[in-house]
Amino acid sequence: MASLSHFTTACWKNLQGDRMNKQLFFILRALHKSAASEASGISAAGEEAMPDRLITPVADVGEKTRIMTLKEMPGPSTLSNLVEFIWRDGFSRIHEIQMEHRKKFGKIFKSRFGPQLVVSVADRDLVAEVLRAEGVAPQRANMESWKEYRDMIGSSTGLISAEGEDWLKMRSVLRQLIMRPRDVAVFSDDVNKVVDDLIKRVCILRTQEPDGATVHNVNDLFFKYAMEGVAAILYESRLGCLENEIPQETQDYITALHLMFSSFKTTMYAGAIPKWLRPVIPKPWEEFCLSWDGLFKFSRLHVDKRLAEIEAQLERGEDVKGGLLTHLLINKEMTMEEIYANLTEMLLAGVDTTSFTLSWASYLLARHPRVQQQIFMEVKRTLGPGAVATADDVPRLPLIRGLVKETLRLFPVLPGNGRITQDDLVVGGYFIPKGTQLALCHYSTSFEEENFADASDFRPDRWIRKDSTDRVDNFGSIPFGYGIRSCIGKRVAELEMHLALTRLIQKFQICMCPRTADVKAKTHGLLCPAAPIHLQFIDREI
Numbered sequence: 083m084a085s086l087s088h089f090t091t092a093c094w095k096n097l098q099g100d101r102m103n104k105q106l107f108f109i110l111r112a113l114h115k116s117a118a119s120e121a122s123g124i125s126a127a128g129e130e131a132m133p134d135r136l137i138t139p140v141a142d143v144g145e146k147t148r149i150m151t152l153k154e155m156p157g158p159s160t161l162s163n164l165v166e167f168i169w170r171d172g173f174s175r176i177h178e179i180q181m182e183h184r185k186k187f188g189k190i191f192k193s194r195f196g197p198q199l200v201v202s203v204a205d206r207d208l209v210a211e212v213l214r215a216e217g218v219a220p221q222r223a224n225m226e227s228w229k230e231y232r233d234m235i236g237s238s239t240g241l242i243s244a245e246g247e248d249w250l251k252m253r254s255v256l257r258q259l260i261m262r263p264r265d266v267a268v269f270s271d272d273v274n275k276v277v278d279d280l281i282k283r284v285c286i287l288r289t290q291e292p293d294g295a296t297v298h299n300v301n302d303l304f305f306k307y308a309m310e311g312v313a314a315i316l317y318e319s320r321l322g323c324l325e326n327e328i329p330q331e332t333q334d335y336i337t338a339l340h341l342m343f344s345s346f347k348t349t350m351y352a353g354a355i356p357k358w359l360r361p362v363i364p365k366p367w368e369e370f371c372l373s374w375d376g377l378f379k380f381s382r383l384h385v386d387k388r389l390a391e392i393e394a395q396l397e398r399g400e401d402v403k404g405g406l407l408t409h410l411l412i413n414k415e416m417t418m419e420e421i422y423a424n425l426t427e428m429l430l431a432g433v434d435t436t437s438f439t440l441s442w443a444s445y446l447l448a449r450h451p452r453v454q455q456q457i458f459m460e461v462k463r464t465l466g467p468g469a470v471a472t473a474d475d476v477p478r479l480p481l482i483r484g485l486v487k488e489t490l491r492l493f494p495v496l497p498g499n500g501r502i503t504q505d506d507l508v509v510g511g512y513f514i515p516k517g518t519q520l521a522l523c524h525y526s527t528s529f530e531e532e533n534f535a536d537a538s539d540f541r542p543d544r545w546i547r548k549d550s551t552d553r554v555d556n557f558g559s560i561p562f563g564y565g566i567r568s569c570i571g572k573r574v575a576e577l578e579m580h581l582a583l584t585r586l587i588q589k590f591q592i593c594m595c596p597r598t599a600d601v602k603a604k605t606h607g608l609l610c611p612a613a614p615i616h617l618q619f620i621d622r623e624i
């Protein structure tokens with residue numbers, strides 16, 4: 083499919099010709115006006131929209147494929163949105179609402195939240211079009227409150243919250259360090275040490291239960307594993323999350339993270355409530371700042387600790403070796419404030435995302451014993467008895483990779499993703515002016531039958547390529563996003579998940595606990611289990 087940039091270039095070329103007649107000009111002026119007036123609720127930028135280069139295609143393609151305006155786009159009314167979100171707690175069902183709206187309004191639809199207009203794109207090919215047309219520094223939506231907090235404390239933004247030149251500069255540094263599988267393969271041993279502790283922890287926890295097998299609320303366990311694992315890579319240090327006694331500073335961080343997560347709705351309002359209303363409704367902004375204070379404090383502590391170690395080593399005339407943080411501190415491609423902010427944001431981004439995925443993967447394995455057995459056989463056959471997998475083994479374990487992909491297809495931690503368009507676009511036949519907020523509906527595309535046969539079934543083997551020419555669909559399920567602004571921690575997360583799941587499957591048969599019935603997903607910022615998942619971990623016979 084031709085990309086939008088090709089499309090607009092072609093239009094521009096056509097415009098150089100002399101095909102535009104007067105009559106057409108008037109039709110287009112009218113079209114321009116209606117698009118601009120629809121856009122006026124979005125941003126001032128939208129009103130400058132509909133440049134002449136979008137004019138010619140209307141004539142060229144004829145009435146059948148006329149470019150439509152936002153006004154013509156279907157979507158729920160403001161009132162039904164209010165009822166859905168405020169009355170029926172839609173914030174915890176964003177994934178389900180995506181599916182409902184997709185069914186009712188089609189591949190592309192608009193929703194209004196007060197003055198904010200959001201265009202939802204709920205189709206694999208349209209999502210692909212939007213992402214392929216992105217420029218050099220795509221803009222994420224709704225990060226103003228994050229930026230405001232950072233300005234307030236005199237900190238920098240990190241990758242998640244930065245935009246434009248600032249983002250580009252930091253991204254170009256970090257992408258050299260952790261974006262390729264081989265960049266993170268060097269952390270295999272560090273991650274495996276954390277996996278050792280995870281296995282020990284499973285054994286300790288289950289001995290505390292009468293059946294000697296159950297681990298309650300596995301997400302608690304995986305949260306600690308994910309935090310320990312990502313910190314081992316980012317901070318090059320161990321935090322003690324999987325110990326019986328968790329160090330106070332680590333516990334403080336966990337409290338701050340939980341506050342951020344548990345007060346998600348309140349903190350979301352922190353961004354939505356205008357500044358002048360804060361004295362009247364102070365709680366959302368206060369909680370938002372309190373949790374960020376905790377997260378930044380922890381990051382500064384660990385970065386400063388590593389800096390002091392490096393300085394001491396240099397004073398002693400020793401060679402300094404290390405990983406990501408050491409590289410950043412020595413090479414000085416980023417300021418100290420940028421380093422603090424990026425490590426804070428990366429740790430935040432890397433914990434719940436990874437732990438929810440591990441929880442869902444274990445849950446799915448327990449619910450599908452035959453699939454679990456199939457994966458166990460692959461691991462046993464490939465690695466031999468008792469061998470510990472490293473990153474180099476993962477390409478030889480396609481079902482372990484399929485397990486992670488399939489889990490993220492069924493439970494994409496980020497069920498949707500946001501963008502502010504930086505150019506005028508035509509998507510799905512609609513003119514979308516620059517400055518429009520887009521919601522890319524990854525959850526609903528993951529369940530489209532035309533993308534994935536028997537889409538509700540859990541089938542890790544659907545991701546196995548039959549040969550090198552076989553392409554398994556990618557844009558239908560892109561849990562890490564796509565392109566230049568995609569998840570920078572993808573390889574880190576995959577390494578942590580592949581190594582943990584391989585070892586868990588080698589060691590234990592993971593079974594449903596009678597207390598865990600059908601666990602549904604709910605949206606709470608991220609897509610997470612709506613109820614605790616309790617599972618049994620039964621030793622496999624060696």
Ligand code: HEM
Binds near residue numbers: 432436561568570571
């Ligand atoms: C299962 C685990 C994870 C999932 C599903 C996930 C998913 C995502 C998604 C969907 C985005 C938005 C991409 C976009 O806007 O196109 C994102 C961004 C990001 N993620 Fe992850 N993530 C995971 C783990 C991690 C980890 C472990 C880290 C850190 C080591 C991390 C750091 C980030 C950062 C810094 C960004 C912002 C990137 C930018 O704007 O340049 N993520 N992630």
